[in-house]
Amino acid sequence: MSLRVLVVDDQGVVRAGFAAVIDAEEDMCVVGEAADGAAAVHLARELAPDVVVMDVRMPEVDGIAATRIITAVPNGPRVLVLTTFDLDSYVFDALRAGASGFLLKDVHAAELLRGIRVVAVGESVLAPSATRRLIGHYAAQPESGRSRPYERTRPESANLTERERHVLGLLATGLSNAEIGGRLGIAVGTVKTHVNALLRKLGVRDRVQATIHAYDLGLVRPNPPGPHAT
Numbered sequence: 384m385s386l387r388v389l390v391v392d393d394q395g396v397v398r399a400g401f402a403a404v405i406d407a408e409e410d411m412c413v414v415g416e417a418a419d420g421a422a423a424v425h426l427a428r429e430l431a432p433d434v435v436v437m438d439v440r441m442p443e444v445d446g447i448a449a450t451r452i453i454t455a456v457p458n459g460p461r462v463l464v465l466t467t468f469d470l471d472s473y474v475f476d477a478l479r480a481g482a483s484g485f486l487l488k489d490v491h492a493a494e495l496l497r498g499i500r501v502v503a504v505g506e507s508v509l510a511p512s513a514t515r516r517l518i519g520h521y522a523a524q525p526e527s528g529r530s531r532p533y534e535r536t537r538p539e540s541a542n543l544t545e546r547e548r549h550v551l552g553l554l555a556t557g558l559s560n561a562e563i564g565g566r567l568g569i570a571v572g573t574v575k576t577h578v579n580a581l582l583r584k585l586g587v588r589d590r591v592q593a594t595i596h597a598y599d600l601g602l603v604r605p606n607p608p609g610p611h612a613t
Contacts, residue, residue, distance in 0.1 A: 385412045386503050389432040389460070391423040391449070393441040397488070401436060401581075411499065420444030427453045427460055427463030428446060433503050435462045439477060454481025454588075461502045461588075465490075482590050484504045507591035542555045543581055550577040554590055555597035 386407050390413055392398045397404040402413045414430045417423040421444040427435055437452060439446040464477045477485065484507045486498050498508040510597045510610065546567075554562045560574040567574070582588070585596050597603050 385410055386434060386499065387412060387414045387430070387432040388499060389413070389415045389417065389423065389426055389430060389435045390418070391417045391435060391441075391446065392438040392465075393418050394438075397438075401495070405436075405493065405499070408496060410425050411496070420446055420449030421450045424452050428456075432460050434499050435460045435461050436499065437477075437482070438462055439466045448464050450477050451480035451484050460506075463498055463502045463508060478591055479595055481588075481592070483577050485590050505589060507589040533584050543584055547577050547581045547584070548600075550574060551593060551600075552602040554578065555594040555603045 388411055390398050390401050390405070392401070395418070395513055398416050398418070399524060402416060403568065405411050406413050407590075413425045413434050417426050419441045423435065423446075424435065424444070424530045426432075437446045437450055447465060454462055455516055462477075462482045464482045467488050482562050483500065483502045486495060486508060490498075490574055501508050529571050549567065558566065560571050560578065564574045578590075578593075581589075582593055585593060587596065594603075
């Protein structure tokens with residue numbers, strides 16, 4: 384069964400390019416295109432895509448607001464955010480809004496297609512180095528220093544066990560389940576059990592959202608931006 388994809392971007396040429404790449408795959412099809420967030424929300428409800436490839440900067444309703452609405456629906460589409468800059472402040476807020484990851488717009492076609500497939504099965508697309516750099520950069524900034532004043536809340540611990548908190552902290556540093564298992568001396572299957580439990584308790588759908596919570600809970604110390612983070 385083909386993955387149903389909705390492509391959202393305010394630039395027609397960009398939309399057409401992404402749509403052509405996606406439609407060329409045997410296991411994917413573009414079910415719709417939207418030029419702004421309002422249209423994206425409408426089409427997401429009407430067409431029920433599996434994945435929404437979402438631009439961030441758009442007129443009227445932007446990608447962040449649209450992502451928040453789309454991902455609020457139980458069992459709704461996954462959202463893969465695309466951005467021009469890897470340290471765009473909007474991206475961090477998009478992840479908070481419920482996006483399952485992000486890629487740069489100049490990503491190779493193969494990586495975009497891989498990202499769609501990964502997101503569709505409930506995983507996240509966010510390289511470990513990008514996770515640390517992006518989240519560390521923006522988590523360290525005061526809310527007043529951000530370009531857009533989106534609400535930021537500090538979650539409770541959701542009654543996580545000590546082991547679950549430990550696993551969450553390691554997960555937030557970009558480690559895979561196998562690497563977490565090696566660090567803690569436990570089986571990969573056990574790590575998966577802990578990850579599934581903490582995702583359920585935190586009420587999040589994937590590792591990206593769990594990582595956001597880990598920073599908010601103070602389980603991981605934000606790293607200062609590196610020399611190339613401007």
